[in-house]
Structures are given as structure tokens and as C-alpha cells.
Amino acid sequence: MSTPGTPGTPAATGTAEIQVRDLHKSFGDNQVLKGIDLEIRQGEVVCVIGPSGSGKSTLLRCVNLLEEPTRGQVFVGGTEVTDPDVDIDAVRRRIGMVFQQFNLFPHLSVTENLTLPQRRVLRRDKATAARIAAENLARVGLSEKADAYPSSLSGGQQQRVAIARSLAMGPEVMLFDEPTSALDPELVGDVLAVMRMLADEGMTMMVVTHEMTFAREVADRVVFMDGGVIVEEGAPARVIGDPQHERTRHFLSRLLDPAMAEVEEETSDQVGGTER
Amino acid sequence: MADTDVRLRPRKKGLTRSQKRRLSRGVQYAVFVAAVIAVAVTADWGRLQNQFAQPDIARQMFPDVLTLALKNTVLYTVSGFVLGVALGLVVALMRLSSVGPYRWVASVYIEVFRGLPALLIFVFIAVAVPLAFPGTEIPGGTYGKAALGLGLIGAAYMAETFRAGIQAVPKGQMEAARSLGFSPARAMVSIIIPQAFRIILPPLTNEFIMLFKDSSLVLLLGVTLEERELSKFGRDLASTTANSTPILVAGLCYLLVTIPLGFVVRRMEAKAQEAVK
Numbered sequence: 001m002s003t004p005g006t007p008g009t010p011a012a013t014g015t016a017e018i019q020v021r022d023l024h025k026s027f028g029d030n031q032v033l034k035g036i037d038l039e040i041r042q043g044e045v046v047c048v049i050g051p052s053g054s055g056k057s058t059l060l061r062c063v064n065l066l067e068e069p070t071r072g073q074v075f076v077g078g079t080e081v082t083d084p085d086v087d088i089d090a091v092r093r094r095i096g097m098v099f100q101q102f103n104l105f106p107h108l109s110v111t112e113n114l115t116l117p118q119r120r121v122l123r124r125d126k127a128t129a130a131r132i133a134a135e136n137l138a139r140v141g142l143s144e145k146a147d148a149y150p151s152s153l154s155g156g157q158q159q160r161v162a163i164a165r166s167l168a169m170g171p172e173v174m175l176f177d178e179p180t181s182a183l184d185p186e187l188v189g190d191v192l193a194v195m196r197m198l199a200d201e202g203m204t205m206m207v208v209t210h211e212m213t214f215a216r217e218v219a220d221r222v223v224f225m226d227g228g229v230i231v232e233e234g235a236p237a238r239v240i241g242d243p244q245h246e247r248t249r250h251f252l253s254r255l256l257d258p259a260m261a262e263v264e265e266e267t268s269d270q271v272g273g274t275e276r
Numbered sequence: 277m278a279d280t281d282v283r284l285r286p287r288k289k290g291l292t293r294s295q296k297r298r299l300s301r302g303v304q305y306a307v308f309v310a311a312v313i314a315v316a317v318t319a320d321w322g323r324l325q326n327q328f329a330q331p332d333i334a335r336q337m338f339p340d341v342l343t344l345a346l347k348n349t350v351l352y353t354v355s356g357f358v359l360g361v362a363l364g365l366v367v368a369l370m371r372l373s374s375v376g377p378y379r380w381v382a383s384v385y386i387e388v389f390r391g392l393p394a395l396l397i398f399v400f401i402a403v404a405v406p407l408a409f410p411g412t413e414i415p416g417g418t419y420g421k422a423a424l425g426l427g428l429i430g431a432a433y434m435a436e437t438f439r440a441g442i443q444a445v446p447k448g449q450m451e452a453a454r455s456l457g458f459s460p461a462r463a464m465v466s467i468i469i470p471q472a473f474r475i476i477l478p479p480l481t482n483e484f485i486m487l488f489k490d491s492s493l494v495l496l497l498g499v500t501l502e503e504r505e506l507s508k509f510g511r512d513l514a515s516t517t518a519n520s521t522p523i524l525v526a527g528l529c530y531l532l533v534t535i536p537l538g539f540v541v542r543r544m545e546a547k548a549q550e551a552v553k
Contacts, residue, residue: 089459099448
């Protein structure tokens with residue numbers, strides 16, 4: 001489906017599509033983001049990785065203002081999202097978002113899930129909306145499910161419909177919030193294949209994920225977050241293959257080989273023991 | 277520990293668990309049947325029939341009891357229900373608003389109109405409104421006043437039902453709609469409320485039936501002969517014939533609507549369940 005070994009392709013050209021400046025976010029006393037600076041260029045695929053609670057999902061949700069930042073600025077396609085006077089609905093039309101829990105509309109059929117937002121938000125006429133819906137269902141390989149209801153689909157199919165629903169709005173940017181984390185392992189591949197196709201087509205993508213293989217093969221850049229800050233970022237081969245920071249190494253070793261991480265921890269325990 | 281041992285050990289005597297269950301159920305049935313028989317035997321059926329089931333008097337109620345009384349009852353109820361749904365939805369959204377004063381007004385409204393007996397609200401509409409606004413007429417005459425009274429009462433109950441229904445729709449639905457570019461109001465109308473309606477269909481039916489019965493209070497507004505609904509119609513006839521048969525017939529007419537309604541709603545629920553499943 002995709003050309004292998006595309007990391008670092010100069011697909012990423014031109015101007016910054018997403019710009020995040022000194023972003024802070026607190027929930028009550030809990031500081032989740034502690035000053036994030038990030039730039040994503042047009043056509044670039046950026047994977048955000050990190051342990052749970054590192055703030056990566058919150059960062060993603062700040063980009064389309066599902067979470068209101070406490071401090072700092074976010075720009076999407078030159079528009080300041082964090083400007084209090086911005087028409088946030090207009091900005092969000094340009095940003096696709098895919099959720100961990102799919103969030104399809106259960107009372108609507110698959111086709112209606114794709115057409116209703118086009119009709120209500122973009123004011124497309126019935127025929128146009130239906131045509132665009134059919135095109136995008138075909139793109140994710142689910143034309144035969146057009147009349148089904150979401151509850152009759154597998155998780156993987158639901159997530160592909162959710163991606164098609166976002167694509168039907170013609171977004172400039174796609175945000176993915178752990179899109180495969182709620183799926184059974186055997187269903188992950190289909191969703192990743194669709195995301196890979198989008199990346200190959202030059203879509204600007206920001207992906208919060210635990211899929212290291214996907215990050216390594218598809219991302220132009222990997223950002224590692226921990227404790228509300230970006231610890232390191234760079235080409236996947238460097239961040240995943242040759243991490244510079246201890247925290248990144250620790251995270252990756254636990255993720256890629258839990259058994260090894262245990263051994264590592266045991267050894268450090270023993271070292272601690274001898275010291276005492 | 278000892279308990280488990282006792283249960284695991286084979287019993288030497290006494291009843292097994294299932295035997296005990298069957299015995300206790302048998303006793304319950306016996307008590308129930310005995311009570312029914314006792315009432316049936318001791319009641320004076322002759323006098324009861326004389327007072328409540330005179331075929332001649334029942335016959336003379338038709339067709340007016342259906343074409344006039346039942347028609348008016350349904351008309352009052354449906355108009356009150358429609359007003360109640362609309363007003364209740366507004367109050368529910370106010371109750372969920374992030375704007376303080378909206379919430380307070382909604383809470384006071386719900387507490388007052390849920391707390392007051394329906395009878396007092398009708399008296400209030402019949403007496404206080406004309407006093408406070410002399411010269412102004414509520415449009416629709418008795419029909420308008422009835423719709424207003426039932427609508428005000430229904431809205432208080434339905435507002436709470438709507439609020440619960442809206443809150444029962446997962447948060448991700450609103451987030452998905454907002455990130456597709458829906459405004460909050462549009463997301464509410466297109467995405468959240470249709471889902472909430474499915475959830476609250478059963479309690480909403482209950483509220484319809486409640487209004488159906490409360491429509492009997494319309495008589496407090498002072499109705500003409502043509503505006504009478506079932507209860508008033510039945511009582512009027514009962515007093516002119518000095519017999520209670522009309523009241524029984526009126527009662528049966530209420531059930532004529534509520535029982536099929538319950539059946540239809542159960543069907544609708546099952547269908548909605550199927551679509552979501």
C-alpha cells in the first residue's frame with residue numbers, strides 16, 4: 001500500500017501549518033503542559049509519543065481548542081486558534097480529528113455520519129454531500145458498509161469511518177488521538193494502512209500514538225514528551241533508534257520489550273542493594 | 277467458613293433450596309388467590325352493578341363520550357404536551373447552561389411548578405391571570421388556557437427528564453461534533469438531542485400519561501358544554517342520571533388510550549434498541 005522507507009521525505013515543505021508557542025495547560029492544581037513549543041510544516045507527519053500522563057493528548061486537544069490552554073498560543077494555517085475573538089467553528093472545519101473512542105454518531109447510518117456534518121456545517125447540497133461521502137468511504141475501503149449502523153461495525157471499521165467522516169470535510173490538517181489504542185490487536189493494521197495512505201498523499205498529520213513501528217516508518221518527525229514537556233524530537237531513526245535522553249531510552253525499552261525493562265529494573269535494584 | 281461447609285455438605289433432612297423456593301412461591305399464590313376470592317365473595321355485586329353498570333345509561337353516553345369528551349381530553353393533552361416539550365427543552369438547556377442566572381431561573385421554575393399541585397396551577401390561571409392582566413385574553417380560550425396549564429406543569433417534569441437524557445449522551449459525541457465544526461447549538465440540535473430523545477422515551481411517555489390524567493382539571497377553568505373532557509362529562513351525566521355508570525365508562529375511555537400507548541412505546545423502544553445494538 002505504501003512505499004516503504006519514506007521517513008524524512010521532503011514532503012514537508014513550505015510554511016508552518018501548526019505552530020505551538022509556550023503552551024501551558026493546568027487542570028486545577030495539576031500542571032499538564034509546562035511550556036510546549038512545536039512547529040509542524042505543511043505535509044509533515046509528526047508522531048507524538050510518551051508515557052501516559054505525559055500530556056500528549058492534552059497537547060493535541062489544545063490544537064483544535066477542545067481544551068482551552070491556560071497560557072500560550074496555537075496557530076493553525078496562520079490563524080491564531082487561541083485568539084479569544086477567533087471563529088473557532090470556522091477553524092475547526094479545517095482540522096480533522098480522530099478520537100481513541102471513534103465517537104461515531106450512533107443514531108445515524110455510516111453514510112449519514114459522513115453527510116450530516118457536510119450538510120449542516122459546510123452547507124453542501126444533498127447530492128454533493130452524498131458523492132463526497134461515497135468517495136471517502138471508498139478511500140477507507142468501506143463502501144459496502146454505507147447503509148450499516150456504527151454499532152454493527154468492528155472497532156477497526158468504526159475508526160476508518162471516523163477517518164472518512166473527517167476527510168469528507170476536506171481538512172488541511174488531521175489530528176489523531178491514539179487512534180488504535182481502543183482496538184483489538186488484529187484490527188490495528190487496517191486503520192494504520194489508511195493513515196499511511198493519507199501520509200503518502202501529503203496530508204499534514206499530528207498523531208499521538210503508541211505504535212512505534214508506524215512512527216518509525218511513516219513519521220517525518222517524532223516528538224517524545226514526558227511530564228508536560230518535550231524531552232526530545234527529531235527524525236524517527238534518531239529518536240526511536242538512537243535516543244539521546246535517559247527518559248526516552250527508559251520509555252522505549254519498556255514499550256518495545258517489557259521483559260527487558262523488567263530485567264533492567266531488577267539489575268538497578270540489585271545495584272541499589274549492594275550500595276546499601 | 278462454617279457457612280460454606282454447611283452448604284456443601286449433603287443434607288440429612290429438611291428441604292432443598294429449590295424445594296423451599298417452590299414452597300414459598302406456592303404460599304404467595306395461595307394468599308393472593310384467597311384475597312381475590314374473599315373480595316369477590318363479600319362484595320355486593322348486585323348493588324355495585326346497579327350503581328356502576330347500567331347498560332341503558334352507558335348506551336345513552338354514546339357517541340358523545342368519544343366524539344366530544346375523549347376528543348377534548350386528547351386535544352387538551354396533546355397541546356399541553358407539545359408546549360411542555362418545547363418549554364421543557366428550553367428549561368433543560370438553561371439548567372445545563374454555564375451562565376449562572378439561566379441556571380437559577382430554570383431551577384426555580386422546576387421547583388415551583390413541580391412542587392405545586394396541578395389543581396392550584398389551574399385555579400391560578402383561571403383567577404389570577406385575568407386579575408393581573410385585565411382585558412387580555414389567553415389565545416384559544418379554554419383550549420389555550422388548558423394547554424398553558426398542562427404545558428407549564430409538564431415542562432417542569434420534562435425539563436428534568438431532558439437534562440438527564442442530554443447528560444446521558446457520552447461526552448465524546450459533543451467533542452466529535454464540535455471538532456467537525458458544529459456550533460454548540462447546532463451540535464445540540466443535530467447530534468445530542470436526537471440521541472437524548474431515544475434514551476428518555478419511556479419517562480416521556482409517563483409524563484404524557486400524567487398530563488392525560490391531569491387534563492381532568494380543565495374543569496376548573498369553567499368550561500362550556502362543548503369543551504367538557506372525560507371526567508367532567510362523566511360526572512355531569514352521573515349527577516343528571518343519579519347513577520355512577522358514566523364515571524365507569526369515562527374511566528374505561530382513559531384506559532382506551534393509555535394501554536395502547538404503552539404498547540406502542542414498548543415497540544418503539546425495542547426498535548430503537550435494535551438500531552443502536
